Amino acid sequence: MIGSILLSILSVAASKSLDYTSTARNFSIVLVYFTQTKTDHEVVLAPFGLWSLMGQVAFAANGTTRYELQSTLISNASNEKSYFENLDNLTNKLKEPSDGVEMMIKNFLFRDKSLKVPLDFVTRVEQTKGNIWSVDFADISAPRLLNSIIKSTTKFPIPVFGPNDLNATDLIFSNVFSFKGKWSTPFNASNTYVLTSVDAAGNPVDSVNIMSQEMNVPFSDIKKLKATVTELPFGTDAKFCMLIIKPYEGVTVTEVYKQLASVLLKNIFDKLKSDFNDVGTKNITVKLPRFEKQSFLVLNAPLNDMGTYTIFDPDKAELSGLSEDPLYVATVEQRARIFVSEEGVDVYSTIPANLEIATSTRPIYAKPFIFFIVHKSTMTILVGGIYGKS
DSSP, X not given: OOEEEEEEOBOOOOOSOHHHHHHHHHHHHHHHHHHHHTOSSOEEEOHHHHHHHHHHHHTTOOHHHHHHHHHHTTOOOOOHHHHHHHHHHHHHHHTSOBTTEEEEEXXXXXXXXXXXXXXXXHHHHHHTTOEEEEEOTTSTTHXXXXXXXXXXXXXXXXXXXXXXXXXXXXEEEEEEEEEEEEBSSOOOGGGOEEEEXXXXXSOEEEEEEEEEEEEOOOEEEEGXXXXXXXXXXXXXXXXXXXXXXXXXXXXXXXXXXXXXXXXXXXXXXXHHHHHHHHHTTOOEEEEEEOEEEEEEEEOHHHHHHTTOOGGGOTTTOOOTTTOSSOEEEEEEEEEEEEEEOSSEEEEEEESSOOGGGOOOOOOOOSOOEEEEEEETXXXXXXXXXXXXOO
């Protein structure tokens, strides 16, 4: 029997080594980029959960599959114990209390009761604070049972599994993620106004609510990036922030994104800090759309572009560390939703994406920008995306 894995990342969120945290950060940046190239609308992703779960799969893989996964994860880690100790340290750092921010992240593993999973893999999942549940996937009520397990364990309110998500599946990796952050300086709703976008002929094509507020926040004009960057902190301790990266006039998001290969996130934060210290208490006018966006994404193709192929091939996948039965990954899906308002940001992400309820997304024809929600001390990207279409 050849089984399949639904690599379920239910996500929309420190190492002692900066190199370790940089692998998660770089993976997130690259994944958002390649995902955008595969879609015709805006993208929102919560990449950290996917990165952490793919690491678990990588250490259960062999041969070409393991090499591809480690290349995609931008990691050459060979010491399994050290890798998962670092992951545990990083996750604990992300979960430290922060004023004005509520964040939840939790891993699950669901296996069909007929599938035998090696003890060392079970131990590895438990060491990373994951949960393993044995369920009869053939039972028609199994999706509801999985939803209830997730809800009772995490209070995550969104149904994760649809009625067909367990079909022809033997093993499911899951991660649920939610983030609620209150701006350190909220926008005054009375300042919000409507901006009408026009096409090349001057015809109105869309209306966007623009929030506007004078704030004393870090802001930089980064010429090498061909963009301006604004840092909007959350809460009173500013452990988390949202970076808004707006391309120069006439510069595309793609052009700016390519510059992130040389202008690292650390460079951006260093520049923001330096400019903020130089400017001092001078206020700037921050303008940001109030928006809600949702993505239903199948990530197989972006992961192909990042170097992962054989894990999706029933004849080539090498995953003997997961089961004696031959397994492969059928789909990597994510459903992510973000709501940005005058008060703050609310994000959740679920996988499987429950594609049966997916609705078409109407593009927003507004000046596009890149956004990241970042844990500052580790520079971990919890949420990333691109808003607007040119």
